Amino acid sequence: MSHMFWGAISFNQTLNNWKISKVNDLSFVFADSGFNQPLGKWDTSNVKDLNYTFAGAKKFNQNLNKWNVSKAENFNSTFKNAISFNKPLNDWDVSGAKICPHMFKNASNFNQTLKKWNVSKVEKAEQMFANAKNFNQNLSSWKIAKDAKVDEIFMNSKLATKPPKWFFEIDRTKGVYRNYQEVFLDKVYLKEAIPFSLRYYKIYGTCKEVVKLVHVGQSVICPNLFMMMKG
Structure with a gap:
């Protein structure tokens, strides 16, 4: 399904009853599209790649909180530039996530709690919340690896001046001061x-x-x- 509706700016039909239980790649599926329909019934239990899935989908704002993303490793730019998106994601099991850079970059409306997320395996989270100007959630419960790449993770967000404690425990040789x-x-x-x-x-x-x-x-x-x- 990769790239299936990429750039389909006029497409906005219901897809909620699609059977996708065998799909493992949802990268770019709705990127830069005009899509904004419910997808809460999708069985995403085998999905490993959510790279750019809703990136640039400026109208999309549907509840995906019940998606099973436990096998997903790649969350690169999943909601980047999804400027309308502001739905709960706290129930996502992201314990397998390794790649999360730009995940909410420029998602200017997003401000939902993510305190239940297990990000212990994350290796890359550069600019994860960069320019997500409304994001102001407590992430103190996150246990992120000390060698994870978090350059500019909170740049131009409300957490830029008050990052969680774990941020100061990240390896200081990787240029993370560019966040400020x-x-x-x-x-x-x-x-x-x-x-x-x-x-x-x-x-x-x-x-x-x-x-x-x-x-x-x-x-x-x-x-x-x-x-x-x-x-």
Whole structure:
């Protein structure tokens, strides 16, 4: 079914009774389409790929909370640019998810709780909520791997200045400071972040080792550091 209705801007017929229990790939199925009909009856128990499934489907806003996505690994850009979507997804079993970058990027209306999600296997979550300007849910229950890639995960969302605690436990050598336009950080772990940040940020705060760090790249902890985007 991959790409089946991709770009079908006028298509909006009912498909809720389709039997898709053997389908394992729903990538791009409704991407950039005008589709907005119920799909809650679909048996998605064998689906492994939800890559771009509703990306750019700007009218889509249907309840998918009962979908069985327990076998799905790829959630890349699933709802990217789905600007109308704002339905519950908390019952999704995403315990098998590995790839989630851009999942809700630019989904400007989305603001539903995801606190039940098991994201322990996620390896890539770059820009997952970037530009999801209304998203302001508590994700403190998430247990995400410390080596997961989360660059710009909350960029331009309401969590950008108040990320969950686990965010500060992610490996600090991967450039995750690009998430911030303006933010106070308490006990920031700095290694390669400061040399990168000096190109884009003005840095204020109480870190006596910053100058030394810039030259030799050693790791230090800086409490109450403040960074502001240049320009």
